[in-house]
Amino acid sequence: MNIKEAARQTGLTKKAIKYYEQEGLITVSKNPDNGYREYSAQDVNTLKMIAALRMLALSVSDIKAFLLEGTSLHDILRQQHEKLSRQIEELEQERKLTEMLLKRVEDAENVDSILHDIGEVKIDEPKYMGLQLKKLFPGDFGEFIAALFEPFLDFSIDTDEKKAAWAELIKVLDDMDEVPAAHPMMQLVGKEDPAQLQQHKAQHDQFIERILERDPATWDTHKNTIIQLVKRVQTDEEYRESLIKIGESASDLPALKAGSPFSNLLQKLSPKYDTYVRLHLELKKEADEELGFDSEAYLNQMLQIKKR
Secondary structure, eight states: OOHHHHHHHHOOOHHHHHHHHHTTSOOOEEOTTTOOEEOOHHHHHHHHHHHHHHHTTOOHHHHHHHHHSOOOHHHHHHHHHHHHHHHHHHHHHHHHHHHHHHHHHHTOSOHHHHHHTGGGOOOOOTTHHHHHHHHHSTTHHHHHHHHHHGGGOOOOOOSHHHHHHHHHHHHHHHHSOOOOTTSHHHHHHTOSOOHHHHHHHHHHHHHHHHHHTTOHHHHHHHHHHHHHHHHHHHHOHHHHHHHHHHHHTTTTOGGGSTTSHHHHHHHHHOHHHHHHHHHHHHHHHHHHHHHTSOHHHHHHHHHHHHHO
16 A cells, blocks of 8 residues: 555554654565555554554654564553653642742732742652752753652751751752763763663662662672672773773762762751661671671772772
8 A cells, every 4th residue: 555545544644654664663665666655554553553652652762662672562661651750740849839939929019039039949749859950950960960869859958957958969069070971871861762761760769779678689789799899800900990991081970979078968868868878888898798808998999009
């Protein structure tokens, strides 16, 4: 059948069909006699699936992963559900803020003062502070910080002490060096397709929750990772050199690590993060006991010696 008939049967426009062909979602044969595209029943069936998935706002790359790369529909739909849930949460926070300000505008004469006070309005809702960070740091940097620390941004600024700590945390982030473009998370943030970033965040968040729960398997796996890292640095020259390059490019981001001003401030603000840091120290202590020395000090010494 020709493209006009394919469009009629699928409900898609001819331009949409051509676009999906260009994107490699379908491969259409051409009539050798006249060069016209000829769409088979299978092509029409695939186009119908594409149309249905697009109704769910799935990206072309997500659909391609399902049709051509073997990614399960369940995984794709789960990721899309998580994405939409986050968008709903963000819109709900913005709706509440707008509603609060609307009531103030109705009773106020000086609208300018209300707009200047928006930053002082706080909503006691989980993840609100994460949205604030993204607004304070628009672009990839804000997305990067949120991707790393969003599980811990479920606190509210309800005391003068927290207000001061929050202001200082923002200043620390504002003064921080730019994150190298080569950083793995920054590369995910910079991609147009958010699926990989969301998948990484889901795994990252799951790891955090399992550490907080002291899940035995996760605990032992991470402890053994520390031990094996030290042993590999001891024996593998090539691997040691690769770690040195990571350190030299600052892609390990010491400004965000435990013990940094940022980390210390976040511990004051987020009980969840404070617990996570303390558990990490406990886990490291167990690894150090098995090694017989301080793993962090040893790694720092080894890498610094090589640098000189």
